[in-house]
Each structure stands twice: as C-alpha cells, then as structure tokens.
Amino acid sequence: MTDRPAVLAVDVGGTTIKSAVVDGDGKRRLAHAVPTPVADGPAAVVETLRRLVSAQATAARAAGEPVTAVGVVVPGVVDTSRGIARYAANIGWRDVPLRDLVRTDVALPVAVGHDVRAAGLAELALGAAGDSADALIVVVGTGIAGVVVAGGTVVEGHAGIAGEIGHIPVGDLEVRCNCGAFGCLEMFSSARAVSRMYAERTGTTLAADQIVARLGEDADAREVWRSATATLARGLVCAALLTDPQRVVLAGGLSAAGETLREPVAAAFAAGMPWREAPELVVSELAGAAGLVGAALLARDAAEEGPA
Template sequence: MTRSGPVLAVDVGGTSIKAAVLDPDGTEALRRVVPTPFADGPDAVIGALRDLAADRVAAASDAGSPVRAVGVVVPGVVDPDAGIARYATNIGWRNAPLRDLVTSSTGLPTAIGHDVHAAGLAELALGAAVGVADALIAVLGTGVASVVVSGGRVVRGATGTPGEIGHIPVGDPGVRCGCGAFGCTEMFSSARGVARLYAERTGRPLDAAEVVARLGTDPDAAAVWQQATGTLARALVCGTLLTDPARIVLAGGLAQAGDALVIPTKDAVAAGMPWRAAPDLVASPLGARAGLLGAGILARELS
C-alpha cells in the first residue's frame, strides 16, 4: 500500500459505529454512521461492523476512489498485533478476531487498534498535542479513557491499557460501574454518565448534549455538570501526579462543550494540587473525529 491513497477508517463506539473514507490530510468522504446494536449482543455488533465496512469499501470503489486498507478502532482491551478485540465492557465481546473478520468481508488488509490509543495518534499528528512531548489526552465519549504521551510517543504499557482514568475510583463509591468496580470516573464524567445523573435527578431522559445546552437556565443541569467536571478533575489530578504532563487535552464528543467543560475542569484540577503548577488544559480541535482519524493513521501504516 502507498501512503498517499485513500483508506477506510471505522470507529466502533458504545453508541454508534462511524465509518469514512479518508485522504492523507484527514479529509472525509462517504461518511456513514449506524447505531451500535450492543443490546443485541456482541455478535450483532460484529455483524454491523462487517456490513458497514463492506458497504463503504464498495461505495468508494463505485465512486472511483478505491481504498487500499481498512483501520478499525474499538474500545476495551485490544491486541493490535494479533488483530483481536480481547474485551469491552460496553459491547461484551471477548477474543473477537476482528482483523480476520473485517478482512474477510472487505478483501483488504486491516489494522485493529484501541480507540483511545488511535485518538492519541491523531492528536499527536493533527490535534492539540502536536509538538508536545509529554501529554495526557482524555477522551470523553460513551466512556472515559486516556492516552499517556511521553517523549513524543504514545505509551503502550505492559497490557496496552495505560491511562485508564475512566476506571479510577474517584466518584461516589456507592455507584457500581459496568466493569464491576465502584465509583469509576466514567460513571459520572462520560456522556452516558451525565445523561444517567440527570435522569436520576429529574426523572427526565436527556442526552449529554441536551444537558450542556441547559447550563445557565436549569439548576439540575448545573448540579449534574458540577459533579461530572469535579469527578473528571479528580481523575485528571491522579493522572497528572502519575505522568507529569505538560498539557492535558480533553477530546471526544463531550469535549465539544468547549469552555463549559474546560473552565470548571481546569479550575478544579488546579485546586486539586495547590502545591504545584497545573498543566495546561485545552479542548481538542478534532472533537469526536479523533478516533476516526486515528483509525485512518493505523490503516495508512499498513504496508
């Protein structure tokens, strides 16, 4: 594969599966998004992934821009060398041979990676971590996770799961997470967590974007947001003390809240370690596209 040709990028999330054909500069074409059928079980999610990948490969060929490779990023524990999704709480699969399954449905070489690791690659190449040697990139979507950058490189760790701030237990210890532990950050600071907190407080089902839109006019939304940002800040303090980043980047769909997220989180992080200077904290310009762009980078690295 040449690095100049288009590739297919697929980002599997707990809420939706996004796919697009990407040029080397990240320009998207033929984007399509389908719901993640997690309620129907892991086999249904795999089927939706394979169907979407095959559909977009065919669409690209019909449009006269055939793709040369596929990059798929997924949540949970991933073995990229083997092309296997080992485990994901939100989806429920175990040891799913995604690389082989996607290759069989598209006929193309396929790279499998962790969605947050891929988002980190995108931030380093195209986003808010360009030129930053040491960074902590927190991705706030259906769940919460982070990428540790040290010396300009994404840290892989012993098991491929460094920076799991979504499961640092800094929230209410009486709330059980889907992972089985209690008080995990993502139960309060993810998009799903914000929606859960608001529904429990008011009895009204709103998604996180709708809660954010009510800030300034809805005291319940303000209270939920304060809990979400405060919990996130405590996790980021832990991450900062462990990894000492020069910059914290807030990425993922929830980061599109902009200053409404950055300002209270930044203030709470600074208050959480008054004895030292807090790292710079910014929202990613890539928003929810970081995972998809990272999937494209993985596909382009195939030779």
C-alpha cells in the first residue's frame, strides 16, 4: 500500500466498533474504538457508527492526512454490491443502507463488506494464508464465522454466506442461538460464549481475556476453556472434512490467546480425524486487526473506483 493516500477502516463487531486511519504504508494511525450499543437497538448502533466515521474523518484532516475513502465491515448477511447490511443476529439490524448513509456523512467513496470475508482477504494478502491455495480462515470473536479459500479464490456461495461455521450445530442442542437455531458453535466457543459459560458456572461475569488469564489458578476457568476449545475443534473438523484445506487460520479477538488457544484446539482437531492427517492449524499474526486490515483493502478499491 506504499505511496497511496490514507483511507479510513472501520470494523463493526458485536462488542466493539474499531476504527483506524490506514496510511500509504499500511500503518494504522488514530486508532479508536467505542462500545457497540447493541442493548440500545440497531438504530443506536448505526448512529454510533456514523458519528465515529465522521469524527475520524475530521481527525484525519486535522492531522494533515485526509482520507480518500472509507471501508466498513460488518457481521451477518451483507449485500456488498449495494452496500446494504441485510441482517446480523448479534446486532439486530435488517436492510440498513450503510454505504449511502456513511457516504452522505463524509462525501467520500464508501465500501461495505462482510467482516469475516474482509479478514480473510487480509489474511490472503498480508497474513497467514498468503501461501495456501486452499485454506479455512476462522475468525473467533464475539461470534464465529469463516472464509473458505479454494484454489486461491474466496468461495462466496449461492447467497454469499459460505463459511458460516459459527452456526454449525456441534454444541448442546438445548441451547438456542441468537440466529434462532439450536446448538450453534458460536454459542459455545466464541469470546461471548466463554464469558457466558463462566458466569453460569460461577455467578461472576468476566471478559474472555480475563478468563484466559485465570487458567493457571481457576478450575472453573479451565473447565470452560476446555469445553470451548473442544467444541471449536468439532466445528473445525466438520468444516475441514467439507472443504479439505491445506491450512486453518484462527483469527479474531480470541486468537490473541495464541498457543493457549491453538494447542488444545489442534489436539482435539487432529483427534477428530484419526484416519487422515489434519490440516495445519495456525494462529493469525493479524489477530483482532484482520477485520480492520480487510476494511482498509476494501477502502483502497473504493478509492480507485471513485464515487459510485
């Protein structure tokens, strides 16, 4: 990205909305994050996003590095050609014309993409999947979703939702997911799930990273982590048997746990396919920044294409 103008990247998650100005060398500046006001409803999330984009664009101008385009990545079902956030279970919005709304605010080219697919593009371009023609990139954050790469190409699927590994029913079928189905992987192995399961066992609410930090001294934390990683491995087995990747990349906020996540998942992943060699399992170097990097790549494309 050397010698290119700066762009604004925004990654909307179920817990946090992250943003950064990405300069021509790919460096992230003016990084800022705000809580996602999910409890206040989808309209509040949209308003918070719009305020953040406007504020960051203003800050970039004041810093002498105005942005030339905006890339916004969001969870759920996304119509990327029209810039519409069709549906997201963890946010609750439906058919939100994000591209038009944000473009009205900042008068710049705007790209809207799927957060996990954007993270997958980042991993292909700059991360751990770059030398793998066939890969599965799994983003484990507030929710869980994946990107399937086959023959060096991201698989879209008929409805554009290939790789929705978070809704494979490999957990307790008595537990209902926010999507309306039962037993979904992300209800048992996401950061939100780790926090929920720990609270159910102990009555104490902690963030997933706090629970990971307690593994050496807290038996409840260890049991929750054992369950979460074992269930994640079952989901990966299902996905790997269907897509046959050379490499599986764990990305997203929970991947910041590094080997504490990779080791138990890798062991259970291999055990789930005793008749074949398991694909290589690695942790992304981009970790929780993969979505932002992907949003910046989308913004670059929008800047080159100019106003829609």
